Every structure is written in structure tokens, then in C-alpha cells.
Amino acid sequence: xxxxxxxxxxxxxxxxxxxxxxxxxxxxxxxxxxxxxxxxxxxxxxxxxxxxxxxxxxxxxxxxxxxxxxxxxxxxxxxxxxxxxxxxxxxxxxxxxxxxxxxxxxxxxxxxxxxxxxxxxxxxxxxxxxxxxxxxxxxxxxxxxxxxxxxxxxxxxxxxxxxxxxxxxxxxxxxxxxxxxxxxxxxxxxxxxxxxxxxxxxxxxxxxxxxxxxxxxxxxxxxxxxxxxxxxxxxxxxxxxxxxxxxxxxxxxxxxxxxxxxxxxxxxxxxxxxxxxxxxxxxxxxxxxxxxxxxxxxxxxxxxxxxxxxxxxxxxxxxxxxxxxxxxxxxxxxxxxxxxxxxxxxxxxxxxxxxxxxxxxxxxxxxxxxxxxxxxxxxxxxxxxxxxxxxxxxxxxxxxxxxxxxxxxxxxxxxxxxxxxxxxxxxxxxxxxxxxxxxxxxxxxxxxxxxxxxxxxxxxxxxxxxxxxxxxxxxxxxxxxxxxxxxxxxxxxxxxx
Numbered sequence: 001x002x003x004x005x006x007x008x009x010x011x012x013x014x015x016x017x018x019x020x021x022x023x024x025x026x027x028x029x030x031x032x033x034x035x036x037x038x039x040x041x042x043x044x045x046x047x048x049x050x051x052x053x054x055x056x057x058x059x060x061x062x063x064x065x066x067x068x069x070x071x072x073x074x075x076x077x078x079x080x081x082x083x084x085x086x087x088x089x090x091x092x093x094x095x096x097x098x099x100x101x102x103x104x105x106x107x108x109x110x111x112x113x114x115x116x117x118x119x120x121x122x123x124x125x126x127x128x129x130x131x132x133x134x135x136x137x138x139x140x141x142x143x144x145x146x147x148x149x150x151x152x153x154x155x156x157x158x159x160x161x162x163x164x165x166x167x168x169x170x171x172x173x174x175x176x177x178x179x180x181x182x183x184x185x186x187x188x189x190x191x192x193x194x195x196x197x198x199x200x201x202x203x204x205x206x207x208x209x210x211x212x213x214x215x216x217x218x219x220x221x222x223x224x225x226x227x228x229x230x231x232x233x234x235x236x237x238x239x240x241x242x243x244x245x246x247x248x249x250x251x252x253x254x255x256x257x258x259x260x261x262x263x264x265x266x267x268x269x270x271x272x273x274x275x276x277x278x279x280x281x282x283x284x285x286x287x288x289x290x291x292x293x294x295x296x297x298x299x300x301x302x303x304x305x306x307x308x309x310x311x312x313x314x315x316x317x318x319x320x321x322x323x324x325x326x327x328x329x330x331x332x333x334x335x336x337x338x339x340x341x342x343x344x345x346x347x348x349x350x351x352x353x354x355x356x357x358x359x360x361x362x363x364x365x366x367x368x369x370x371x372x373x374x375x376x377x378x379x380x381x382x383x384x385x386x387x388x389x390x391x392x393x394x395x396x397x398x399x400x401x402x403x404x405x406x407x408x409x410x411x412x413x414x415x416x417x418x419x420x421x422x423x424x425x426x427x428x429x430x431x432x433x434x435x436x437x438x439x440x441x442x443x444x445x446x447x448x449x450x451x452x453x454x455x456x457x458x459x460x461x462x463x464x465x466x467x468x469x470x471x472x473x474x475x476x477x478x479x480x481x482x483x484x485x486x487x488x489x490x491x492x493x494x495x496x497x
Contacts (some may be wrong), residue, residue, distance in 0.1 A: 014039045015496050016489075017176045017189045019162035019228055022051020023138075023478060024458030024485035025195035026145040031489030033152035037496065040154045041187060043178050045161035045227070050142040051197050052221035052430055053481055057337035058120070058133030059141070060479030061103035066117040066132055074128045076100050079473060086470045092240075092463035094439040095484075099464060102483045107132055109486070113144040120336030122474035123297045131474040133337045138478065162227060165192055165235045165454065173235075173453035190496040193488045194443070194456040195481075198431035199226025206431070209243035212303075212467070214312045214426065217247060221430040228460045229434035236451060237443040241433025241462025246469050246477055248299035249306045249426030250275060250282060250314050256359055261349030268339050269331075269352065271359060275422055276333045277326060278410040280318040282424070284309040287380035287388055292404040296333050300469040303426050314424050315378045317389075320353070321416035327352045332410075335474075356420065369417040378421055389414060432469065432477060433462035441488035455492050457484040 015037050018025045021044030029042050042049070061067070062076040083096050107117055115134035122131045134140045149156060163184075166175040176187045199205045201223020206213040233239065253271030260267045274280065276296040284290050290309055295302035306314060327348050334344040360367035366377040375385040393413040395401045401411060435443055435456040442450035458481040470476055 012041070012185060012187045014041045014187050014189045016040045016191050016193070016492050017187050018042045018193045018195060019176070019231070020044065020051065020195035020197055020458075021049035021156055022195060022197050022458065023053030023056075023142065023145075023481035024460075024488070025051070025193070026142065026149060027482045027485030028193045028195060028457055028489035028492070029154045030145055030148045030152065031486040032493045033149070033154050035490060035493040037493045042149070042154060042156045043160045043162050043176070044156055044158050045196070047158050049146055049156055049158070050139070052224070053478060054139045054142040055221065056138035056478045057335075058117075058131045058137070058475045058478065059482055060130050060473050060475035061107045061132050062100055062130060063104040064107035064117070064132065065104070065111065066107055066119050067104075067129070070119050070129070072119055072128050074130055076104070079130065082472060083470055086472060087466035090466045092439070095437070095463045098439040098487060099480055099483045102487060103479055106479075106483050106486060110141060110144060110482075113148050115140050115144050120341065122335045122337075122471070124333060125297050126474065131336075137338060141482070162196070162231060165231045167235060167451070173451065191453040191455065191492040193441075193485075193492055194228035194232055194435065194454075194460055195458045195485060195488075196226070196228030196460055197222065197224040198434070198459040199229060200224055200428060200430045202226045210245055210431065211243065212245050212247060212307055213428075214307055216312060217426050217428045218251075219428050221428075224430075226431075226434070228456065232435045232443055232454070232456060232460075235454065236445050237454070237456075238436040238446050238448075239434060239462065240436035241465065244431065244433040244462070244465060244467050245428055246300070246430045246432045246459075247303045247426055247428040248469075249303040250316065250424035251299070251427050252316055252422040252424035253359070253364065256364060258352065258355035260351045260355070265349075267343050267349055269344060269348070269355075271356075271364070273331050273334055273344070274318065274323075274326070274356070275316040275424055276331075277318065277322060278332055278407075279322050279325070279412045280316045281392055281414070282314045282316055283378075283380065283385065283388055284314050285311055285378070285380060287375065287378070287384035289388060289392065289404065290314070292401070292406045294407055294410060298471045300471040304468060306424075306426055312426060315380075316422045316424055317374065317414065317419065319414040319416045319419050321414070322412065323353050323356060323420075325412070360420070364422075366421040367418045369419070371419060374419055374421045378423075430459050430477070432459045432465050435461045437461045437463060439487075440491045441484055442491065453492075453495055455488040457481070457488040
């Protein structure tokens with residue numbers, strides 16, 4: 001519902017205001033409305049709701065109906081311990097526990113709205129399967145939440161950015177001012193939930209708060225500006241995890257898409273899938289390997305090695321032997337979701353080698369029968385690169401990588417020209433962290449006390465993730481957005497009722 005009337009220069013009354021119409025915000029609005037909250041207004045800065053969540057694929061959950069259907073054992077206690085160990089206990093265990101305890105029922109909750117989930121692998125090392133993906137991916141989930149908002153008469157105001165949160169007597173939240181250009185209006189409310197989706201598009205904040213940020217990181221999420229975090233700080237909220245990034249890499253291939261086979265059985269293949277093949281090798285601008293390339297199974301860890309390299313870039317090197325091996329066996333490291341999955345992990349239709357050569361003609365990929373020409377294209381020292389290739393091929397012959405200990409399964413020498421090189425950088429989906437909260441999603445002040453009536457959810461908040469995103473449990477960010485939103489909505493209802 002797009003509520004456009006009664007805005008200009010008037011005071012509006014509402015029981016609850018949600019700032020942000022993405023995954024966390026819409027989940028919060030639905031949860032509060034289902035509990036019986038009165039008038040709920042969602043302020044969405046853009047011309048459509050959905051946020052970055054609409055661009056996502058699947059969500060994390062444990063002990064869900066989907067896992068029971070698929071006979072998957074995903075014990076919440078075990079997965080909770082896994083997160084705590086992954087983070088070296090740097091996260092808030094009460095927030096993690098509240099999120100995980102809610103997650104299985106949230107799949108039931110969403111399926112009641114229409115989406116039907118399947119647990120599928122995000123990487124070859126997923127165990128157990130916790131990534132829940134519906135046929136229509138995140139867009140389907142967000143459409144279901146939008147439809148549910150409409151049915152529950154939640155008002156979604158589009159093109160209505162939140163501007164400021166004002167505290168009333170007794171430090172209670174009671175007014176939200178929202179405006180754009182010459183039209184501004186005030187909403188008197190009992191509670192506010194902040195869910196504005198981080199600050200991935202705010203270069204000033206990224207440079208100020210994020211030590212892992214690099215100017216050449218490509219943003220794949222929406223360019224949110226950190227509005228909610230700044231409003232919470234101005235209202236007296238403290239921060240937690242401000243400056244963490246959901247970044248990943250190496251990625252390369254220019255975002256190109258190959259279409260293999262013939263209609264109606266086209267198999268889409270991203271050029272960047274080649275970069276993630278663990279048989280390829282990664283070298284920095286000095287021509288040296290810098291990591292075990294099976295790190296591609298978890299790009300969210302691989303990025304930590306990449307950003308240490310000169311210019312935070314590298315080159316993926318492979319040969320025709322690898323291309324033909326992939327054609328015969330499929331890719332080793334393709335997530336399910338979107339249009340990808342088992343077809344890309346199986347024998348491919350003809351055309352992969354020819355498609356890569358076409359990209360080489362366009363200059364996206366370098367192809368040559370000479371490693372010296374590859375060195376010139378990558379601007380690395382010829383002798384150093386030749387030594388790197390010789391050292392690696394010798395390791396492959398011996399089935400032992402003495403430097404990085406790469407799994408011998410993926411030790412295949414690069415001796416079949418033409419050879420290929422792809423320039424690789426890093427990507428960033430979003431920021432993840434900012435506002436300090438507790439397990440009820442209440443915003444905390446400098447004394448760690450809740451600010452009455454003020455809540456936050458999703459990636460605007462901190463305490464749920466360490467500085468390296470836990471892709472061992474894929475879908476954590478999207479899952480946390482939905483679940484924290486749901487908890488925030490229920491908490492805000494209890495406060496206002």
C-alpha cells in the first residue's frame with residue numbers, strides 16, 4: 001500500500017513507525033500487525049519496498065519444517081556453538097540465540113504466506129544444509145511480506161525518507177520527522193523500529209569506519225546511506241560492530257554471462273565461476289601465489305587474503321586443460337539459487353571454451369600460448385611468474401603443496417595452452433553492524449540501557465556477526481534481517497500495548 005495522502009505539513013499519529021521497507025522492516029511491520037498493533041506506518045526512502053533483501057537468494061534457519069521434510073539434522077545448539085566459535089566469542093550470544101531460536105519457526109511463518117523453501121548447498125562444504133531458498137529467491141520472500149502488509153493494512157509510504165527521531169519526556173520515543181525536499185511531515189508514535197539497511201553506498205562512512213574497505217570494491221547491494229544508524233546515534237544510541245563489511249572475493253570476469261546449450265535447455269554460466277575453480281591459481285601483482293585457492297569455497301574468508309595484496313587485486317590463472325575438465329565434469333563451486341545449481345555442477349553443454357575465447361577477444365580475459373605474454377598483460381615480472389608456475393606444477397606432480405597445503409584433489413598442473421588470466425577484485429554486498437541492541441532488538445544507550453520505544457533490526461545493528469561473515473551458515477545476513485525484524489516487531493507491540 002502506497003500511502004501518499006495526508007503528508008504535507010500535518011501531524012500524523014501512529015502506534016508504530018518502521019523506518020525502512022526492506023527485509024527487516026517489512027518483517028517487523030507484519031509481526032507487529034499480526035500481534036494486533038494499531039496503525040503501523042513503514043517509511044521507505046525509495047520508490048519501491050524490498051531493499052537489498054529483494055536481491056538476495058536464501059535465508060538461514062535451523063530445525064525448520066523444510067529441514068524436517070528433507071531429513072536434515074540441523075541442531076540449533078550445535079549451530080549456535082559453531083557461530084560462537086567462528087566469532088571467537090566476539091558476538092552477543094543472547095542475540096545469536098534469539099535469532100537462531102526463531103529461525104525455524106520463521107520458515108513456517110513465511111511458508112504460510114506462500115513461498116515454499118528447499119534447503120540447497122551454497123558451497124561444497126555446507127554441512128548441514130541450512131540455506132533455505134524458495135523458487136523466486138529473495139524477491140519472492142519480499143513480495144510475500146509486502147502482500148501480507150497490504151492484507152494487514154500496514155501503510156507503506158514510498159519516497160519518504162526518515163529524517164530524525166525525537167525523544168519526548170522521560171526519554172521516550174514519540175516523534176519521527178520525515179521529509180524530502182519541500183514536503184515534510186511529523187508522525188507522533190509510540191515506538192520506532194530502525195531498519196534502513198546499513199551504509200554500503202556512503203563512501204564517507206565507509207572510509208571513516210571500515211578498515212577493510214577499499215575504494216575498488218564493487219557494491220552489489222543497494223547504495224544505502226546509513227540513515228538509521230546516524231539517527232540512532234543522534235538519539236543517544238550507542239554503537240556495536242560499526243565498520244564491519246559483508247565483503248567477498250576474489251571475483252573476476254567482468255560480470256559476463258555465457259549461455260551454453262540450445263533453447264529451451266540453456267545453461268547460464270557466469271564468467272566469474274572460472275575464477276572460483278579451485279584448480280586455478282591466484283597470483284598477486286608481484287606474480288606470486290598468496291593463498292590456497294580452495295578458499296574460493298568461502299569467498300568471505302578469501303577476501304581477507306586479497307585485501308592484503310598490493311592494490312587489493314589479483315589474477316586468476318588457468319589453462320585449457322582446466323576449461324575442458326570443467327566442461328566435462330561441471331563447476332566445483334557454484335551455489336544453488338537464482339538460475340544456478342546442479343546443471344552448472346554437472347557435465348556442461350558444448351560452448352564453454354569458445355565462450356571464454358570470445359571474452360578474450362573483448363579483452364576481459366587474456367589468452368596466450370606464452371606465460372611471458374600473460375606476465376606482460378598482468379604487469380608482473382616474467383621470471384617471477386614463470387617460477388611461480390614451475391613451483392606450482394612441481395607441487396602438482398608430487399601431489400603436495402609445500403607452501404599452502406592445498407588439497408591434492410585440486411592440484412592439477414597448468415601445462416595445456418592456451419593459458420588464461422582474469423583480473424580479480426573484491427565485492428561488497430553491504431555493511432553489517434552499527435547500532436547496539438539487546439536480544440529484544442531494543443536500542444541501547446551509552447550505559448547499555450534500553451532507550452524506551454526505540455528498536456533496530458537487520459544490518460543496521462551489531463552484535464550478530466564478527467568481522468568475517470560466517471558463510472559456514474549461508475544466508476545468515478538475510479536470515480538475521482527477517483528474524484531480527486520479526487523480534488523487533490513483536491517487542492515494539494508489547495511496549496505499545
